[in-house]
Amino acid sequence: MRNGISALTNPIHDRVSYVLKLCVGAKKMEISKFRHAAGQNAFHFVWKPKYAKDPFKFPKLREFCEQVLKEVASKYGFEVYELSVQPDHIHLFVEVPYTMSIARALQLFKGYSAYRIFKQHQWLRRHFRKGHFWSPGKFFRSVGNVTSETIQHYIASSQGAW
Numbered sequence: 001m002r003n004g005i006s007a008l009t010n011p012i013h014d015r016v017s018y019v020l021k022l023c024v025g026a027k028k029m030e031i032s033k034f035r036h037a038a039g040q041n042a043f044h045f046v047w048k049p050k051y052a053k054d055p056f057k058f059p060k061l062r063e064f065c066e067q068v069l070k071e072v073a074s075k076y077g078f079e080v081y082e083l084s085v086q087p088d089h090i091h092l093f094v095e096v097p098y099t100m101s102i103a104r105a106l107q108l109f110k111g112y113s114a115y116r117i118f119k120q121h122q123w124l125r126r127h128f129r130k131g132h133f134w135s136p137g138k139f140f141r142s143v144g145n146v147t148s149e150t151i152q153h154y155i156a157s158s159q160g161a162w
Contacts, residue, residue: 046139048089
């Protein structure tokens with residue numbers, strides 16, 4: 001303990017341990033190869049509960065939601081790189097099978113998780129009276145190992161003239 005601040009509450013120590021955890025626990029994104037295709041189909045998804053509620057402030061519900069989202073990933077062949085259940089929204093960084101659309105992937109994650117959450121925690125039906133747990137909105141962005149400038153440079157300079 002130095003200057004009245006322990007190593008456990010030091011914000012710099014917390015940030016360094018968080019970065020180390022990410023580096024050690026991170027999975028490497030690779031180009032997937034199939035019989036007639038090759039590529040990467042990784043996305044960052046964000047969505048939130050309906051009515052701007054914050055049901056994940058309860059730790060047991062947060063843990064259950066994480067478990068259910070991992071079940072969906074396992075069942076449908078998603079590769080989860082990162083998952084964060086915040087009090088009022090979900091962040092999911094995931095590799096989607098190349099034969100599946102983004103809309104279908106989000107439908108599976110949101111639909112299956114809502115069904116399981118309502119089934120396990122029936123008290124939530126009092127707060128989500130119309131039977132919808134998730135807001136219809138969503139955010140998605142494709143994520144890869146290269147920047148858009150890299151792709152533009154590759155297309156402009158390395159393909160040659162026809």
